[in-house]
Amino acid sequence: MINQNSSLPDLPAPITNVGVIGWLRSNLFSSLSNTLLTLLAIYIIYLVIVPTVNWVFLDSDWVGESRDACTSGGACWVFIAARFNLFMYGFYPESGYWRINLAFAILVLLLVMLNIRQVPRKGWLAAFTLTGYPVIAFYLFSGGLFGLETVETSRWGGLSLTLVLSGVGIVASLPIGIVLALGRNSQMPIVKSASIVFIEFWRGVPLITVLFMSSVMLPLFLPEGTSFDKLLRAMIGIVLFESAYMAEVVRGGLAAIPRGQYEAAKALGLNYWKSMALIILPQALKLVIPGIVNTFIALFKDTTLVLIIGLFDLLTTVEAGFKDVHWLGYALEGYVFAALVYWIFCFSMSRYSQNLERKLHTGHAR
Amino acid sequence: MAVKQQPDDAPAKAALWRRPVFRSTVFQVLLVLGVVYVGNALLNNTLYNLEQRGISTGFDFLSNAAGFGIVQTLIDYQETDTFGRTFLVGLVNTILVSVLGIFFATIIGFLMGVARLSKNWLIAKLAMVYIETFRNIPLLLQILFWYFIVLNKLPLPRQSMDLAGVIFLNKRGLSIPSPVFESGFWVVWAAILLAFAIVVFIARWAHLRQERTGEQFHTATVSLAILLALPLLAYFAAGSPLSWEIPALKGFNFKGGFVVIPELAALLLALSVYTAAFIAEAVRSGILAVSHGQTEAAYALGLRPGSTLRLVIIPQALRVIIPQLTSQYLNLAKNSSLATAVGYPDLVAVFAGTTLNQTGQAIEVIAMTMAVYLTISLSISLFMNWYNKKKQLVER
Numbered sequence: 001m002i003n004q005n006s007s008l009p010d011l012p013a014p015i016t017n018v019g020v021i022g023w024l025r026s027n028l029f030s031s032l033s034n035t036l037l038t039l040l041a042i043y044i045i046y047l048v049i050v051p052t053v054n055w056v057f058l059d060s061d062w063v064g065e066s067r068d069a070c071t072s073g074g075a076c077w078v079f080i081a082a083r084f085n086l087f088m089y090g091f092y093p094e095s096g097y098w099r100i101n102l103a104f105a106i107l108v109l110l111l112v113m114l115n116i117r118q119v120p121r122k123g124w125l126a127a128f129t130l131t132g133y134p135v136i137a138f139y140l141f142s143g144g145l146f147g148l149e150t151v152e153t154s155r156w157g158g159l160s161l162t163l164v165l166s167g168v169g170i171v172a173s174l175p176i177g178i179v180l181a182l183g184r185n186s187q188m189p190i191v192k193s194a195s196i197v198f199i200e201f202w203r204g205v206p207l208i209t210v211l212f213m214s215s216v217m218l219p220l221f222l223p224e225g226t227s228f229d230k231l232l233r234a235m236i237g238i239v240l241f242e243s244a245y246m247a248e249v250v251r252g253g254l255a256a257i258p259r260g261q262y263e264a265a266k267a268l269g270l271n272y273w274k275s276m277a278l279i280i281l282p283q284a285l286k287l288v289i290p291g292i293v294n295t296f297i298a299l300f301k302d303t304t305l306v307l308i309i310g311l312f313d314l315l316t317t318v319e320a321g322f323k324d325v326h327w328l329g330y331a332l333e334g335y336v337f338a339a340l341v342y343w344i345f346c347f348s349m350s351r352y353s354q355n356l357e358r359k360l361h362t363g364h365a366r
Numbered sequence: 367m368a369v370k371q372q373p374d375d376a377p378a379k380a381a382l383w384r385r386p387v388f389r390s391t392v393f394q395v396l397l398v399l400g401v402v403y404v405g406n407a408l409l410n411n412t413l414y415n416l417e418q419r420g421i422s423t424g425f426d427f428l429s430n431a432a433g434f435g436i437v438q439t440l441i442d443y444q445e446t447d448t449f450g451r452t453f454l455v456g457l458v459n460t461i462l463v464s465v466l467g468i469f470f471a472t473i474i475g476f477l478m479g480v481a482r483l484s485k486n487w488l489i490a491k492l493a494m495v496y497i498e499t500f501r502n503i504p505l506l507l508q509i510l511f512w513y514f515i516v517l518n519k520l521p522l523p524r525q526s527m528d529l530a531g532v533i534f535l536n537k538r539g540l541s542i543p544s545p546v547f548e549s550g551f552w553v554v555w556a557a558i559l560l561a562f563a564i565v566v567f568i569a570r571w572a573h574l575r576q577e578r579t580g581e582q583f584h585t586a587t588v589s590l591a592i593l594l595a596l597p598l599l600a601y602f603a604a605g606s607p608l609s610w611e612i613p614a615l616k617g618f619n620f621k622g623g624f625v626v627i628p629e630l631a632a633l634l635l636a637l638s639v640y641t642a643a644f645i646a647e648a649v650r651s652g653i654l655a656v657s658h659g660q661t662e663a664a665y666a667l668g669l670r671p672g673s674t675l676r677l678v679i680i681p682q683a684l685r686v687i688i689p690q691l692t693s694q695y696l697n698l699a700k701n702s703s704l705a706t707a708v709g710y711p712d713l714v715a716v717f718a719g720t721t722l723n724q725t726g727q728a729i730e731v732i733a734m735t736m737a738v739y740l741t742i743s744l745s746i747s748l749f750m751n752w753y754n755k756k757k758q759l760v761e762r
Contacts, residue, residue, distance in 0.1 A: 027485070027486065027487040027488075028486060028487060028488060030485065034485070034486050037484075037486050037488075037489050038486060038488050038489075041486070041488040041489050041492050042488070044492065045488075045492070187390070188390045188393065188394050189394075190394040190397060190398060191393070191394060191397060194397065194401070200744075201740065203743070204739060204740040204743035204744060205700070205736045205739045205740060205743075206700035206701065206703040206714070206739055207700075208703045208704065208706065208714060209703065209714060209718060209732060209735050209736050209739065212714075212718055212722075212732060212735075213732050213736070216722070216728040216732065217728050217729060217732055219415075220411070220412045220415045220416065220728065220729065221408045221411055221412055222411055223411050297502075301502075301503075301504035301505065302504070304504040304505075304506040304507060305506060305704070307506065307707070308706060308707060315504070315506065315507055315510075319510075331514055331515060332515050335507065335510065335511050335514075335515060338507055339503045339507055339511070342502065342503055342504050342507065343499070343502045343503050346501075346502035346503070347498060347502045350501075350502065
C-alpha cells in the first residue's frame with residue numbers, strides 16, 4: 001500500500017557520481033580520449049616535477065660562504081645568498097642600503113594606504129605618490145642633501161634599479177600619454193596628426209632600437225657640452241616609448257566614456273580643459289587603471305633590455321654574479337632566481353589588475 | 367585643442383581670442399612653430415657635433431666593404447661585400463625569425479588556448495601553469511636561458527644525437543638534410559601549381575553547387591588527394607629529380623645539409639613559447655566570448671559538433687581573437703630584435719650593432735633600422751586589418 005501523503009526519501013546519488021570518485025570520473029576519466037590525455041598529463045608532470053624538486057630542494061645546498069659548500073650536485077643556493085646584496089642594490093655603497101630600503105618602504109606604505117578603502121583624501125594621496133614621492137625617492141637614492149653622501153647613478157643597480165626604471169617610466173609617461181591621447185582625439189587636424197605620427201612611430205619600433213638611439217644619438221642631438229649620464233638617457237628612451245603605449249591605453253578609456261558626459265560638461269559651460277580635467281579624465285582614468293597596470297607589467301619586463309646598453313639592472317647583476325670567477329658555473333641558479341623575482345612581481349601585479357577589473361566593472365558601460 | 371563647435375553657434379560679438387576657430391588656428395600655428403624650432407635646433411646641433419667629431423654624413427658608407435663575417439646568411443654574403451649587403455642579410459634573417467616565430471607561436475598558442483578550456487581538469491591546469499609561467503618572465507631572460515642553459519647542455523659534434531643517421535643535434539646546431547633540386551624539377555613545381563589551381567576551382571564549384579542544390583561535396587578529401595597525387599605523379603614521371611644532401615661529420619663539425627644554428631633555435635624557442643602564452647589567452651577569451659546559446663542553436667538546427675565548431679563557434683571567436691593576435695604578431699616581430707643578446711645575426715645585431723660600431727654613422731644606421739621595423743609593423747597591421755574586415759560579422 002502506498003502512502004499518498006508522503007513520498008519516499010531520496011536515494012543518495014550513486015557513489016560513482018559524487019565525492020572524489022565522481023569528480024575524478026567527470027573531470028579526468030569521462031571518456032577514452034580524456035583518460036589518455038589525463039595519463040599523458042600525469043606523465044608530463046612526473047617528468048618535470050621529479051628532477052625539478054630534486055634539483056631545487058633535495059639535492060641542493062643552502063648554507064655556506066663560498067662555492068666549496070656546494071657539493072651535493074643540485075642547486076647551489078649559496079651563490080644567491082652570498083650575492084644577494086649585489087642583486088638587490090647593485091654597487092650601491094653598503095652604508096647606504098637603508099636609504100634604498102626607506103625609499104621603497106615609503107612607497108609600499110603609500111600603495112597600501114591607497115588600497116585601503118577607509119583612508120580619506122585618496123586623490124591627494126595619489127597625487128603625492130605621483131609627484132612628491134619621486135622627488136623624495138630621488139634624493140634618498142642620490143643623496144647630496146641633509147648630509148647624505150652623494151651616490152652617482154652609475155653605482156645604482158640590481159632590483160632597485162629595475163624598480164626605479166619602471167617606476168620612472170610609468171610615472172613620467174602617464175601625463176605625456178594623457179596629452180597625446182587627448183591630442184589624438186582632438187578636432188584640430190595638425191594636433192591630431194602630430195599625435196598620431198608620434199604614437200605610431202614609437203609603437204612601431206622595438207624598444208631596443210629606442211635604447212640604442214637614446215644612448216648613441218641623444219648626445220649628438222644636444223648642444224655641445226651638455227652631457228647626460230647613461231641612466232638618464234635610458235630613462236628618456238623608455239619614457240618616450242612608454243608614453244605612446246600609455247596614450248593608447250588612455251584613449252581606450254576616453255572612448256568608453258558616453259557622449260552624454262562630454263555634452264553635459266559642455267552644457268554646464270565648462271571649457272575644454274575644465275571639462276576634461278573635472279568630468280572626462282577622472283572617469284576615463286579610473287576605467288583604465290587595469291590597462292595602466294598591464295602596461296606597467298610589460299614595462300617591468302622590458303627594463304631587462306637595459307642589459308644591452310650596459311646598465312646594471314637585476315638581470316645584468318645576476319649575469320655579472322655568475323661570471324665572477326668565484327662563482328663560475330652557477331648560471332642556472334642565477335637565471336632561476338632572476339626569473340622567480342620577475343615572476344613574483346609580474347604575476348602578483350597581473351592578479352591585482354584582474355581584481356581591479358572585476359571591482360571596477362560596475363555599470364559604467366551603457 | 368578646442369571642442370568642436372559650429373561657427374554659427376558662436377555668439378556674434380565674441381572677442382576674437384574667444385572664437386574657437388581663431389584659438390585652434392593660433393594653437394596649431396604655435397605647435398608647428400615649436401616643432402620646427404626644436405627640429406631645427408636638433409638638426410643644427412647634430413650637424414655641428416658630427417663635424418666636430420669628424421663623422422661624415424650620408425649613405426655613402428653603404429657601398430663600402432664590410433669586412434666581417436656573419437654566422438648565418440640566407441643570401442650570398444662574403445666579407446668583401448658592402449655594408450648595404452649586410453643590411454640585406456640582417457633584414458632577411460629578421461624576417462626569417464619573425465615568420466618562423468609567428469608560425470610556431472600560433473600553433474602552440476591555439477593548442478594551449480584550447481587546452482586551457484579543456485574539460486579535463488589536469489590538462490586545463492597544465493595549460494594555465496604554462497601560460498602564467500611564460501607570460502610573466504621577461505623575454506630576454508628566456509632567450510638567455512634557452513641559449514646558455516638548455517642548448518649549452520647539448521653534446522659536442524662528435525657525440526651528436528642523431529635521428530636515423532640523417533638528422534643530427536649538437537652544440538653547433540641542428541643539421542638536417544637539405545633538398546637538392548635537379549634539372550627536371552620544374553615539372554614538379556608546375557604540378558604543384560596546377561594542383562592548387564584545380565583545388566581552388568573545385569572549392570568554388572562545390573560552393574556554388576551547394577548554394578544551388580543544397581548537395582554537399584567532400585571538398586577537403588578530394589583536395590587533399592589532388593594536392594598529394596598530382597605532384598607525386600609528376601615527380602615519378604620526371605624521373606625523381608630530387609636528391610638530399612645529408613650532413614656528415616667532417617673534422618670537428620658537420621658539413622652539408624641545412625643547419626639551424628643554436629642562436630636561431632634559442633631565439634625561436636623563446637619567441638614562440640613567450641608569444642604563444644599571450645596568444646593562448648587571446649584564444650581563450652575569444653572562445654569564451656561566444657555565448658553558449660550559439661552552440662545550442664546550432665545543435666537545434668541539426669549541425670554536428672564538428673560543423674558547429676567550424677561554422678558557428680570559430681568564425682565568431684575569430685572576430686575577438688584577430689585584433690589581439692595582430693598585436694601579438696607585431697610584438698613578436700619587434701621582439702625578434704632581442705636576437706642581439708645571443709648573437710643571432712638579425713638586423714639589429716649586424717646592422718645597428720656591428721655596422722654601427724665599424725662606421726660610426728649612428729644616425730643613418732639607426733634611422734634605417736627603425737624604418738625597417740616601422741615598415742614591418744605597418745604592413746602586418748595593414749594586412750591584419752584587411753583580414754579583420756573580411757572576417758567581420760556582416761550585419762543586416
